[in-house]
Amino acid sequence: MLEDIGLQLYIVLFCAAFVAGFIDSIAGGGGMITIPALLLAGIPPHQALGVNKLQSCFGSFSATLHFYKKKHLTIKDNIVPIFCVFLCAICGTLLIRILNTDFLAKCIPFLLIIFAFYFLFSPKISEDQRAVRYGHTLLYAVLGCIGFYDGFFGPGTGSFLMLALIGLGGYGLKTALAHAKLFNFTSNVASMLVFALGGHILWLLGFIMGIGQFIGANIGSRLALRYGIKIIKPLVVCVSLIICIKLLYNQYF
Numbered sequence: 001m002l003e004d005i006g007l008q009l010y011i012v013l014f015c016a017a018f019v020a021g022f023i024d025s026i027a028g029g030g031g032m033i034t035i036p037a038l039l040l041a042g043i044p045p046h047q048a049l050g051v052n053k054l055q056s057c058f059g060s061f062s063a064t065l066h067f068y069k070k071k072h073l074t075i076k077d078n079i080v081p082i083f084c085v086f087l088c089a090i091c092g093t094l095l096i097r098i099l100n101t102d103f104l105a106k107c108i109p110f111l112l113i114i115f116a117f118y119f120l121f122s123p124k125i126s127e128d129q130r131a132v133r134y135g136h137t138l139l140y141a142v143l144g145c146i147g148f149y150d151g152f153f154g155p156g157t158g159s160f161l162m163l164a165l166i167g168l169g170g171y172g173l174k175t176a177l178a179h180a181k182l183f184n185f186t187s188n189v190a191s192m193l194v195f196a197l198g199g200h201i202l203w204l205l206g207f208i209m210g211i212g213q214f215i216g217a218n219i220g221s222r223l224a225l226r227y228g229i230k231i232i233k234p235l236v237v238c239v240s241l242i243i244c245i246k247l248l249y250n251q252y253f
């Protein structure tokens with residue numbers, strides 16, 4: 001397959017990964033750019049998913065690293081949720097081999113519409129940190145479920161992480177975004193390892209796209225910290241609704 005990919009196509013996929021990394025670092029949904037790009041390039045579906053997870057690791061790591069350096073998160077305080085997300089993402093990726101995702105594909109757009117309007121109109125979403133509203137156990141369980149979902153299906157994972165962290169964890173907007181990137185990186189690594197063990201990754205292509213993801217995510221995370229709610233809130237809502245439209249079109253038209 002690699003010999004069929006010319007230099008021009010590598011450049012196009014690098015640019016797609018750059019744009020996806022930029023958007024994903026702020027609002028999630030980068031996979032809705034990279035997966036179609038990979039499929040249009042003629043990459044078989046299982047390898048497209050594997051490459052997407054590999055290059056996504058670069059983007060989510062870049063954003064996580066930037067937020068970590070700016071002290072918006074600490075690793076030692078998140079060991080338990082990291083473990084929950086990692087384990088559940090592995091389970092989700094393993095399960096996708098034997099189950100079909102048609103039911104999820106039909107339901108997720110409607111869940112994302114609900115999320116987008118909650119995020120748009122909720123007066124509780126701000127830059128300020130609040131106390132955990134429902135206890136850490138429930139929050140960690142929900143994060144684990146989202147990790148499972150990311151391994152199994154994926155679209156909208158960043159949006160769901162943001163909703164859980166803000167709605168259940170009482171996180172401020174920037175802190176929620178920082179932690180969402182950490183947990184998204186965790187689920188990406190877990191899923192990528194499963195694809196790698198199954199031999200479903202084109203490594204050279206994944207690394208080239210990963211460089212684009214890393215650069216785009218670094219720029220996006222810098223803008224998110226600089227402009228805060230002014231850029232994060234509208235972009236999250238727009239990306240969520242765009243994902244909804246694409247998924248609805250794929251499933252019903």
